[in-house]
Each structure stands twice: as structure tokens, then as C-alpha cells.
Amino acid sequence: MGTLVRTVCSLFLLLQVLTEPAENSDFYLAGDYLLGGLFTLHANVKGTVHLNFLQVPKCKEYEMKVLGYNLMQAMRFAVEEINNQSSLLPGVLLGYEMVDVCYTSNNVQPVLYFLAQDYLLPIQEDYSHYVPRVVAVIGPENSESVMTVANFLSLLLLPQITYSAISDQLRDKQRFPALLRTMPSADHHVEAIAQLMLHFGWNWIVVLVSSDDYGRDNGQRLNERLAGRDICIAFQEALPTPQPNQVMTADERERLGAIVDKLQQSTARVVVVFSPDLALHNFFREVLRRNFTGAVWIASESWAIDPVLHNFTELHRTGTFLGVTTKSVPIPGFSEFRVRRWQAGPPPGRSNRGSTCNQECDDCFNTTESFNTILTLSGERVVYSVYAAVYAMAHALHSLLGCGDTGCTKEVVYPWKLLKEVWKVNFTLLGHQIFFDQQGDMPMPLEIIQWQWDLSQSPFQSVASYYPMQRQLKDIHDISWHTPNNTVPMSMCSKQCQSGQRKKPVGVHPCCFECIDCLPGTFLNQAADEYDCQPCPSNKWSHRKDTSCFKRRLAFLEWHEAPTIIVALLAALGFLSTLAILVIFWRHFQTPMVRSAGGPMCFLMLMPLLLAYMVVPVYVGPPTVSTCLCRQTLFPVCFTICISCITVRSFQIVCIFKMASRLPRAYSYWAHYHGPYVSVAFITALKVAIVVGNLLTTSPSPTTRADPDDPQIMILSCNPNFRGGLLFSTGLDLALSVVGFSFAYTGKELPTNYNEAKFITLSMTIYFTSSVSLCTFMSVYSGVLVTIMDLSVTVLNLLAISLGYFGPKCYMILFYPERNTQAYFNTMIQGYTMRKD
Incomplete structure (x- = not known):
């Protein structure tokens, strides 16, 4: 243990020499409570740096970082502004001590120094009452350095607020309980980029990342975010890590040339770049050298408002530059504060005692002065994050010290107590609410900015705003696209499909x-x-x-259609003519003409005919259960009764003249037992059985089916499955018509007044032909045409019976009454008998 203690003590003795603040330096301000500041004033791209054992990297040998020095001035400005106020920390002087952390290893020495007390960090079991050199730390900048520092500070719960690191790993309060930040996390930055691409319809992009954790992590996060957004990455490339002195090697030039060639060959015109600013200098020089133009460059927050890259004015030829950064919040008096030292000249001579490379910045004034216009016009975006972090610590101290209007208690501040108060802060600063959510983030709005090279206006013009609380991109303004006619650039692998x-x-x-x-x-x-x-x-x-x-148009037989009107007129004619025949036959019931036509059986035929004519309207209009039932039952039975009567009547005439003399006994049975009516009843019963069986197997409910000729039409009809039963039912009628035709043909030589063969033959021929044609037509076609054909054939068959069979008899009754006498009929029978003999 003694050896370990001596080693730690020796290390801090070394730190005392290395990190003692220089006199007359911007890095140090004495005060009652010190804030530690970690800023990147010089930047080294994270390449392989060969360090000697225990040798501190010399920051001034690296590239000057203008924004880093600007952020350090923001902390100085905030501390001095708080000290000049009497309300926030009355009677308390807030001090600071800052260190330039130009490289990853530079973070370890300053954080140990901040934790030390009198340059010693004792090994204790309980640090609850331990008081470090500083009460809190502001910074550092990038996520990797923040994690290094946070791992140390979390051991003592020393409050730390970072102003720029966006890694989502920093939201883990189990690992980093003392870490907070005044910048939204990477999740919100990536979400803002994704919503920007969705807004402009860009779904074919290129992603370029740096060869470090920052590039890899954010590139992976963007991949995950775009996975469900219908946005595809044409390709993703890692930019080579440049040398610390920015000299481009042959390998780096070859690699950059290959990446630019790939960009030129790709159809993607939106390039998202996640990389530190220094890693992009050589890349954009290669882009300019190869004259790659017409792209939309989307910058991550690490270089979105970098004034050095913006100073490459030739970049405006390569396309449109957009970036994601924090909301612009102008800080009154800061721009004047930043330049006052330049106006007064360089600082007085430095004391070599204690001055080290991490607390000196010989060229910072002159270098930053050359970018003063850009820094002023840019709206001091990230500066507000540092400014808010300092004020958050001051408000926490105000609460912890119990400050009133006149003074504070100036008690000893333990880090863990101050940390509790930092989590509770909630105040308004320059119009924005400052508080920390459960992950320690301040939900500050982000902005989408566009690079402008007209220095009469802001070089980073806001074109949209993103609000982390709503996770929504809003307030999108017009963008000056570097395209002909200022049209929005297209970046799609395939053009959007048309509707349908x-x-x-x-x-x-x-x-x-x-x-x-x-x-x-x-x-x-x-x-x-x-x-x-x-x-x-x-x-x-x-x-x-x-x-x-x-919806398909329902098709059915309608009244206004010409075929329907014609058939309806024919049906009306048939009904009236049948009604007239019924009246004529009724009035001349006792005459020989009516008796020869069948007598009472004529009325058995005429009544179903009238009923059948009355069924015709059920074929018109949308089918229903009742109309389909009438079609499938009432009409077939009525028609069968008529056909059976005609068949029995033709058989009866043949029996009288040809079979009565030859088979007298058979004829006596036929006449005695009312053979004609029994036959009609039997046939009708058979027909009824067929119809009932058909109904039991097939529902009479109407159905719809697509018209094969026009699929836009749905045919509304009675159940088409009834067709099989209809054919079977029609077969009975056809058989009766053939039998009737045969008997009629057999009696063609009968007396004129009894010879009905030619009329029955005509009726049966019409019925047989039309029925066979209808069955054939129904087997080939379907739809409304079948319905009109079915109705037409029905009316035609009814007319054939009513006019073809009864018409000639009415004609004889009305116009040849002399032939409607018993004497005339006896004369005709005698003449027939004499010829046969």
C-alpha cells in the first residue's frame, strides 16, 4: 500500500508542476468556488500518435480549433457575467480553471488535477466529505473524451455538464450518474436527418463516416433509424484518418479518390457525413479537385457550423450544404467580449513558471480574429450550450448555498450535494427553459441550417426546426438549391410509382x-x-x-328497355286475347265447336294460360325470393297443365275416331273413369313433384355473379343452379309436346271440324323448337340476355297455345256460325265414315 500511495503522490506532484495555471492567463480566474473547463483549443485527428512514456502531448503543435477557443470564451463570459450580477450568487465569487484537451490522453491529467486537493488525491473508503479542487466540470467536447472524464468524476459524483457530446451511451445513468449535457442526444440528431429526407422524398442516399467511434456509432444509428422509413443507403464508406499534420499520404489520396469516384458513379445525390471537421479537409479538397457537383451534403453537428470548412468558398460549387446543429440563441454582449482582448493587443508576457502546453494558446487570438465575422453572424449556436451549462451550475450553487437577496452562506460544497441540486434546476435563460430530463439531457431545439457564402447575412441560415419533446421537424422554409430553376434535387433509386x-x-x-x-x-x-x-x-x-x-352495376331486366317493352306488349296482347277466348267459349259453351275443342277441359287450359300471362311481370325488375319462386313454380305448373291438356285432347280425338271401334272396352274405361282428367292430374302431380324437388335442392334466393362479357356488371338473377332442374322440368314438357304432336299427326285425316292436328302441330312445333333453342342458349350464355330470352320464349309459347290452338276455333265461332251446328258436324262425320268405308 505504501508503494501505491507514494506512486500516486509522485504523480500529483508531477501534475502540480505540469498544470499550475500561468499568470495573466485566460485559463484561470480565482474565486470562492472553481469550475473546471475542458475545451479543445487545438485538435488532433485521432490517428496513431507516438507518445513517449509520461510525456504530455504538446497541443500547440496541433491544428488550431476556432470553435473550441470560442466555446472557452463563452465560459469565461458566463462566469464574469454571473460575478457582475448581484442576484444569482450575491457575495460569492465564481472562478474557473480551464485546460486544453487536444487529444484523448490529455483528459486524464486534468481530471485528476480537478479531483485533487492540494495536488493530492488521497485514497479513502468514503469520499462523502471530500472537497476536490473544483465543484463541477464543464466539458469536454467529444463523446470519447467525455466518457473518459465521466468514469473518473462519477467515482466522487462530481457534477459534469458536457456541451457538445451527443452519444446515446452517455444517457446511461448507471454508468455515468454525474453526467449531464446541454445538447440533445444523437438519437434526436439522427431523427432530424431522417425526417428531413422524408420531407423532400430522398430515399437513395450515401453515408460517409469517420474511422472512429463517432463515425461508426452514428452511421449505425442512422442505418437502424432508416430501416423502417423506406430510405435506402446506396453505400457507406469510412473516410481514411488523416495525419496529424494534415499532409495527405499516397494511400489516403488513393482511398479518397476511390470514394469520390464511387460518388460520381452513384445515382444517389444526398450524402450524409458523420465525421469530425478535421477529417474532412482533405476529403473536400479531393471533391473539388475531381469537380464532383450536384450533391446535397448533410452535415452532422460535428462540422455543421465549422467556420474553417465554411472558409473553403469553392465548396459552393459542389452542391447544397445542410446541417444539424443547436438552435441559434444570440447572447447579448458576447461578441464584444470575445474581441476586446484583440483590441487591447496580445496578453502581457507570460511567466514560464507553471506554464504548460495545455494552458497556452499563442495563436488563438489572431486565428480566431480572422473568423470573427463568421462567428458573429452564425448566431453563437453551440456557445449557448456552454453558457447554459455555467448558468445551470450557478443556479445549483444558489440553491445549495441558500442564497438570498443579500448573500450566500459560503459553506463547503460537496460534489454529491451539488449534483442533487443540478438535477433540480429549472429556470429561464434568454427565453429558453433550462432543465434536465431523466437521462440528464436538456431538450434544446435543433435546427437544420444551410450554408450561405454571402457574408452580408448569416453563413448558417436556419431552414427548419426540430423539437425533441415532440420528435417532429417543423417550420420548414424555402431552401436555395444549387440546381437549375432552384428545383428540389432528386435522389431516388427508382422514381415513385404512380397511383395504382x-x-x-x-x-x-x-x-x-x-x-x-x-x-x-x-x-x-x-x-x-x-x-x-x-x-x-x-x-x-x-x-x-x-x-x-x-361497386359493380347490378344488371337485371328493366321496364324501360326496348326488348322488355315489346315482350310486355305481346304478353298483354296474349292476356287480353286469352281473356276474350275465355269469354267467347263461356258464352258458346253448349255449341259443338266448344265441345269438340274439349268442352270443360278448355277452361282447364285457359285459366292456367291467364295465370301464366299474369306471371310475366315477375321477370322484370330486381329478382326477389317471391319473384324467383313464381318463376320456378307457378309458371312451369301452369304451362304443363296446358301442354298436358293438349296432349290428352289430341289422344282423345284419335281414340274417338280410330280406337273406339277397335278397342271398345278400353275406350269405355277411358270414358267411364274420366281418363282425360286423370291423365292431366297425373302429369300435373308429376310436374309438381319435380318442381318441389328442385326447390328442396336449390334455394329460390336471387344471386349475383359477374358478367363474363363485362366484369363491371354484376348479373342479379335467380339462383343459376336452378338451371339443371329447369332442364329436367322442361324435359317433361318437351316429351308431352312430342306425344301430342305424334297423336295430332296420326289424326291428320279426321273430319275438318274435328281435325285440330295442324293447330296442335303448329303449337307443339313452336314450343319444341323454342324450348330446345332456349336450353341451348342457356348452356352457352348467361346474364340479362338469358332472362329476356327466357321471357320471350315463355310469351311466345303462351301465344302459340292461346292463338294457335284456340284462335282458329274462335274465328270459326265468330265468323262461321253456320258451321257451329250439330247438323253440320253430323254431316262431316258421315262423310268421313263413308270415305273410310
Whole structure:
């Protein structure tokens, strides 16, 4: 243990010599409570640096970082402003001590120095009452350095507020309980970039990252964020790490040349770059040398407002520069504070005692002065993060010290007590609310800025705002695109498909696809699936390239159509003529003409005929259960009764003249037992059985089906499955018509007044021909045409019976009454008998 203690003590004795602040230095201000500041005044790209054992890197040999010096001045300005106020820390002098952390290893020595007390850090079991050199630390800048410092400070719960590091790892309060920041996390920066690309429809991008943790982590985070956003990365490349002296080696030039060649060959025109600023100098020189233009460069916060890169005025030829950075908050008096030392000249002579390379900045004044215009016009964006961090510590001290209007207690400040108060701060600073969320982040709005090279205005003009609380990009303004006619640049692997076109993937990227029209009967529901067209429901249809389906037009037989009107007129004519025949037959019921036509059986035929004519209207209009039931039951039975009566009547005439004499007994049975009516009843019963069986197997409910000739039409009809039963039912009628025709043909030589063969033959021939034609037509066609054909054939068959069979008899009754006498009929029978003999 003794050896370890001596080693630690020796280390801090060394630190005392190395880090004692120089006199007349901007790095130190004495005070009752000191704040530690870690700023990058000189920057080294994170390459391989060969350090000798225990040798501190000489920061002044690295590249001067203008923004780092500007941020250090912001801390000085904030401390002096607080000291000059009487309300925040009355009677308390706030001091600071700052260190230039130009390289990763430079963070270890300053943080040990800040934790030490009288240059010693004792080894204790309990540091609850230990008082370090500083009460809090502001900084450092990048995430890697912040993690190094936070691992030390968290041991003593010494409050630390970083103003620029955005890594999401820093939100882990288990690892970094004492760390807070005045900058939104990387998650919000990446989200702002993703929403910007979505707003402008860019889905084909290139990502360039630096070869360090910052580039890799943020590149991976952007990949994850874009995975579900329909934005594809054409390729991602890691930029080579330049030498600390920025001299471009042959390998670096070759690598940069290959990356620029790849950019020129790619169709992607949006390039997102996650990299420290120094790693981009050689890259953009190569971009300018190869004359690569027409790109949209999206800068991460690490270089979005870098004045040195902006000073490459030739960059305006390469395209449009956009970046993500913190919201611009002008700080009154800061610009004058920053230049007052320049106006007064360089600082007085430095004392060599205690001055080291991490607390000297010989060229800072002159270098920063040359960028003063850009720094002033840029709106002091990140400066506000440092300014707010200092004020947050001051408000925490105000609460911890119990400050009133006249003074504070000036008690000993233990780090863990101050940390509790820092978490509680909530105040307004220059119009913005300062507080920390559960992850220790201050939800400060971000801005999308555009680089401008007209120094009469801000070099970093705000074009949109992103609000972390709502996670939403808003207030998007017009952007001056470096394109002809100021049109928004296109960066898409494939042009957006037109409405009603599905995407057919091409290659491995979902953003690369072909556009295929959705066929008729299908539609594209983009919310559900952009790659497949969905079929329309059975009652709907769509045209080619439709995004929704429309209801198919229902087709059925309507009254205003010409065929319907013609058939209706014929049916009305048939009904009236049949009604007239019924009246005529009723009035001449006892005459020989009516008795020869069948007598009472004539009325058995005429009544179903009238009923059948009355069923004709059920064929017109939208089918219902009742109308379909009438079509499938009432009309077939009525028609069968008529056909069976005609068949029995033709058989009866043949029996009277040809079979009665030859088979007298059979004829006596036929006449005695009312053979005609029994036959009609039997046939009718058979027909009823067929119809009932058909109803039991097939529902009479109407159905819809697509018209094969026009899919936009849905045919509304009675159940098409009834067709099989209809054919079977029609077969009975056809058989009866053939039998009736045969008997009629057999009796063609009967007496004239009894010879009905030619009328029955005509009726049966019409019925047989029309029925066979209808069955054939129904087997080939479907739709409304079948309905009108069915109705036409029905009316034609009814007319054939009513006019073809009964018409001639009415004609004889009305116009040849002399032939409607018993004497005339007896004369005709005698003449027939004499000829047969």
C-alpha cells in the first residue's frame, strides 16, 4: 500500500508542476468556488500518435480549433457575467480553471488535477466529505473524451455538464450518474436527418463516416433509424484518418479518390457525413479537385457550423450544404467580449513558471480574429450550450448555498450535494427553459441550417426546426438549391410509382423497384402492401391502376328497355286475347265447336294460360325470393297443365275416331273413369313433384355473379343452379309436346271440324323448337340476355297455345256460325265414315 500511495503522490506532484495555471492567463480566474473547463483549443485527428512514456502531448503543435477557443470564451463570459450580477450568487465569487484537451490522453491529467486537493488525491473508503479542487466540470467536447472524464468524476459524483457530446451511451445513468449535457442526444440528431429526407422524398442516399467511434456509432444509428422509413443507403464508406499534420499520404489520396469516384458513379445525390471537421479537409479538397457537383451534403453537428470548412468558398460549387446543429440563441454582449482582448493587443508576457502546453494558446487570438465575422453572424449556436451549462451550475450553487437577496452562506460544497441540486434546476435563460430530463439531457431545439457564402447575412441560415419533446421537424422554409430553376434535387433509386402501381423489387434494396400496373379487378392499398395488388371483393370491381374498388352495376331486366317493352306488349296482347277466348267459349259453351275443342277441359287450359300471362311481370325488375319462386313454380305448373291438356285432347280425338271401334272396352274405361282428367292430374302431380324437388335442392334466393362479357356488371338473377332442374322440368314438357304432336299427326285425316292436328302441330312445333333453342342458349350464355330470352320464349309459347290452338276455333265461332251446328258436324262425320268405308 505504501508503494501505491507514494506512486500516486509522485504523480500529483508531477501534475502540480505540469498544470499550475500561468499568470495573466485566460485559463484561470480565482474565486470562492472553481469550475473546471475542458475545451479543445487545438485538435488532433485521432490517428496513431507516438507518445513517449509520461510525456504530455504538446497541443500547440496541433491544428488550431476556432470553435473550441470560442466555446472557452463563452465560459469565461458566463462566469464574469454571473460575478457582475448581484442576484444569482450575491457575495460569492465564481472562478474557473480551464485546460486544453487536444487529444484523448490529455483528459486524464486534468481530471485528476480537478479531483485533487492540494495536488493530492488521497485514497479513502468514503469520499462523502471530500472537497476536490473544483465543484463541477464543464466539458469536454467529444463523446470519447467525455466518457473518459465521466468514469473518473462519477467515482466522487462530481457534477459534469458536457456541451457538445451527443452519444446515446452517455444517457446511461448507471454508468455515468454525474453526467449531464446541454445538447440533445444523437438519437434526436439522427431523427432530424431522417425526417428531413422524408420531407423532400430522398430515399437513395450515401453515408460517409469517420474511422472512429463517432463515425461508426452514428452511421449505425442512422442505418437502424432508416430501416423502417423506406430510405435506402446506396453505400457507406469510412473516410481514411488523416495525419496529424494534415499532409495527405499516397494511400489516403488513393482511398479518397476511390470514394469520390464511387460518388460520381452513384445515382444517389444526398450524402450524409458523420465525421469530425478535421477529417474532412482533405476529403473536400479531393471533391473539388475531381469537380464532383450536384450533391446535397448533410452535415452532422460535428462540422455543421465549422467556420474553417465554411472558409473553403469553392465548396459552393459542389452542391447544397445542410446541417444539424443547436438552435441559434444570440447572447447579448458576447461578441464584444470575445474581441476586446484583440483590441487591447496580445496578453502581457507570460511567466514560464507553471506554464504548460495545455494552458497556452499563442495563436488563438489572431486565428480566431480572422473568423470573427463568421462567428458573429452564425448566431453563437453551440456557445449557448456552454453558457447554459455555467448558468445551470450557478443556479445549483444558489440553491445549495441558500442564497438570498443579500448573500450566500459560503459553506463547503460537496460534489454529491451539488449534483442533487443540478438535477433540480429549472429556470429561464434568454427565453429558453433550462432543465434536465431523466437521462440528464436538456431538450434544446435543433435546427437544420444551410450554408450561405454571402457574408452580408448569416453563413448558417436556419431552414427548419426540430423539437425533441415532440420528435417532429417543423417550420420548414424555402431552401436555395444549387440546381437549375432552384428545383428540389432528386435522389431516388427508382422514381415513385404512380397511383395504382405496385412495386416489383429489383436487387437487394427495397428502394429499387419496377412499377407494375394493378390489373382490372385488383387495387393497390399502399397502407397495407405496396408490393401486391389486392383483389376486389366479389361485389366490386376496379379499372387498371385503381387504388380502390367501385361497386359493380347490378344488371337485371328493366321496364324501360326496348326488348322488355315489346315482350310486355305481346304478353298483354296474349292476356287480353286469352281473356276474350275465355269469354267467347263461356258464352258458346253448349255449341259443338266448344265441345269438340274439349268442352270443360278448355277452361282447364285457359285459366292456367291467364295465370301464366299474369306471371310475366315477375321477370322484370330486381329478382326477389317471391319473384324467383313464381318463376320456378307457378309458371312451369301452369304451362304443363296446358301442354298436358293438349296432349290428352289430341289422344282423345284419335281414340274417338280410330280406337273406339277397335278397342271398345278400353275406350269405355277411358270414358267411364274420366281418363282425360286423370291423365292431366297425373302429369300435373308429376310436374309438381319435380318442381318441389328442385326447390328442396336449390334455394329460390336471387344471386349475383359477374358478367363474363363485362366484369363491371354484376348479373342479379335467380339462383343459376336452378338451371339443371329447369332442364329436367322442361324435359317433361318437351316429351308431352312430342306425344301430342305424334297423336295430332296420326289424326291428320279426321273430319275438318274435328281435325285440330295442324293447330296442335303448329303449337307443339313452336314450343319444341323454342324450348330446345332456349336450353341451348342457356348452356352457352348467361346474364340479362338469358332472362329476356327466357321471357320471350315463355310469351311466345303462351301465344302459340292461346292463338294457335284456340284462335282458329274462335274465328270459326265468330265468323262461321253456320258451321257451329250439330247438323253440320253430323254431316262431316258421315262423310268421313263413308270415305273410310
